Amino acid sequence: MQCSAPSLRMFKSSKVCTVLIDLSGTLHIEDYAIPGAVNALNRLRRKVNVKFVTNTTKESRRVLHERLHSLGFDIEKSEIFTSLSAARSYVDTHKIRPLLMLEKEAMEDFEGVGTSDPNAVVIGLAPSCFNYSKMNEAFRMLLDGSTLIGIHKARYLKKKDGLYLGPGPFVHALEYATGTQAVVLGKPEKAFFLEALQEFSCPPDQAVMIGDDVIDDVGGAQKCGMLGILVQTGKYRSKDESKIQPAPHLTCPDFPASVDYIIDNLL
């Protein structure tokens, strides 16, 4: 499969200095690394800053880091920026005491956060919290003025045995009940991408996002001024690239191909 040629007008005048990389579906699929991805990442690292960005509401950075490490990727825990990290940072910045509607595995990223007398509701994908009592508790807090924070707002996710509701519908239910709008933190929110770039002081027009989700990865990144590269692995389905306007800067077979393209054309 060939890379589809990007239109010339979309080439950048300034050189790329940072590349944000999605994890699941882009570097690996469950317990398998995408062939050639480990070496491709090492090649890319020598040229630019990298950061790994992912929408997760149930896996802490430690868990993600251990998985990637076991697949052979040379990645530091501090290089992983997730929607949970964004939520943690939001909670710290705004001095919020959250009611955390999260599963145990995700709680690790909120160690040390004060949760007594809460003034915000933080929602991730937490099946054990999506019951009537807990939803009512959150609802009453929101009516009393607490802030609603959605770690991300995905409608559903695909597991091996079918489709399952994501956190989005439950965030939406509370928005409707209280007539308020949630602060949403993960991809495709602009603030998420900008925060990921912050450490490198890298303006968005010198950054690239590589991912398999045309809307959350590529569309979101391009809306905040980055270049988006869509890889045809993971959740990619035929013609996904036509779902956004403007189209992805580049659609290519896999992560190694995207690295070759960046090194050859954008540096």
Place this chain on the structure above:
Amino acid sequence: MATPMVAGWLKFAKEIEGIVLDIAGVLYDSGDGDGVPIPGSIEAVNRLKASGVPVRFCTNATETTRVNLVAKLNRIGFSLEPNEVFPPAPAVCQILKERGLRPHLLVADDCKPDLAGVEQHDPTCVVIGDAAHGFTYDSMNKAFQALMQMEKPLLISMGQGKYYLETDGLKLDCGPFMKALEYACSLEAEIVGKPSKTFFDAVLKDIGISSDKALMIGDDVVSDVGGAQACGMRALLVRTGKYRPTDEKHPTVTPDGVVDNLQQAVELFLSCRDK
């Protein structure tokens, strides 16, 4: 006692030939056990009925069957007949039969008898009601998966209320859970119950009056007041049940009048008609 708001609606009291009352938050506050009558409401309903004005009860209650709801209200002191009470479930049952639909039910177990007699295998729609503690990730997921498997996903919702008041506080109604499924499946639910026009129309037809001769009294500014007004009825908001002061400054709905409770509404209404 008569505030300017009250005086305004009394001007049309003489034109009213039928009254439609909401139940929860107007007659009583639901909660553990049978709930508690709102002070003055039992006498108010009795006086209204004795005056000869036709009265019907229009509710989005789906936590139990019509017969059990009436029995519960009568246990706490009301005197209602099942044929005066209009909940959504019997209306949904009729729709399912007419259209040959097979439902996947996400409703309270106690409501299911009102939906009995309809085929449920290989569902062609999801019917959602106030399932209360029946709303879990698992039950929501099953409804979601059922919708995603349908050729043309159809969600029928018994009302779309946001919340209601029980004796121990505000509780989420079925609306938020309906919205969750709408969002997940990118669809729009079909509403049976208030504020749908067909639902109000069925009640008016039963009384035998046109909408401009009917007065609705409820505690839900959107579903009761806004819904009735959209059908051409007059509507009063009571300051009981789920009422919150901000309801009087609602951006899109302005009640024809606001009263402290059903007792005050009935007193003013009857005194004005006697003149």
